[in-house]
Amino acid sequence: MGQTLIIKNMVCARCKSTVIELLTRNGLEIESIELGKVVVKQALENNYNAIKNGLKDLGFELIEDESKVLVEQIKVIVIQSLSENDSEPIISKITKEIGKNDSAISKLFSKSEGITLEKYIINLKIEKVKEYIQLNQLNFSEIAYNLNYNNSSHLAKQFKSVTGMSMSEYRKLQDWDRKELDQIV
Known part of the structure; x- marks a missing residue:
């Protein structure tokens, strides 16, 4: 078996x-x-x-713990969604695949990880932005579009809020400060 x-x-x-x-x-x-x-x-x-x-x-x-299994499934869905440039809102995708409402999912995630699901998604998106900038294949508007931001200024504000620097400043760096996806919490 x-x-x-x-x-x-x-x-x-x-x-x-x-x-x-x-x-x-x-x-x-x-x-x-x-x-x-x-x-x-x-x-x-x-x-x-x-x-x-x-x-x-x-x-x-x-x-082995059931709640930790659900949290890990949530993380996998988020990472896959960002990797696939999926246009469906991530929270909607999670609720569909997990079969629980967004409030229950958010509470479970926050309790387990000590960070809100929304903040986790933002942190992952910022790491994805860093990857796109490093690859130098897309402009900032295209990056924002790929990550389902309404506009590049919203992304720019979030990026600066999380990293403390603008995307242009990050692009100029020689020492790329990127985190591994499994280390983001």
Whole structure:
């Protein structure tokens, strides 16, 4: 009988590859994998501690608490939405996929992470802006459009509020101050 594993900090394709390698090295067959979630064909049983410790050594965490599982699902939805330049409002997407109203989701997230869901989304968007600026492929208006801002001035105000500098000032920096997505809380 298979088992579903919810894994914290699994936020990119490289993370998935790392987790696949760890699980297969420990004799597990993977049925499916997506950000934050792996279904293996057999129960962990004897491998449980080795898998849990192996994940921890790699910067991941096996999540078992139901509320933490929901919070991790929320984070994955937000990260995927930003990566896909999805035009659907992120909160709407979360409520649809999680099956709870936005108030319950916000309370759960805030209680678990010590930051509001809205602030978390803004922080992720700002990191995405930094990435776009670093790639130097889009102007500020295009970046704002890709991240579903109504206009670039709203994005500019948020960017300055979070980073303490304008997007133009950030663009001129030689030392790019970017955070890893799994480190944003």
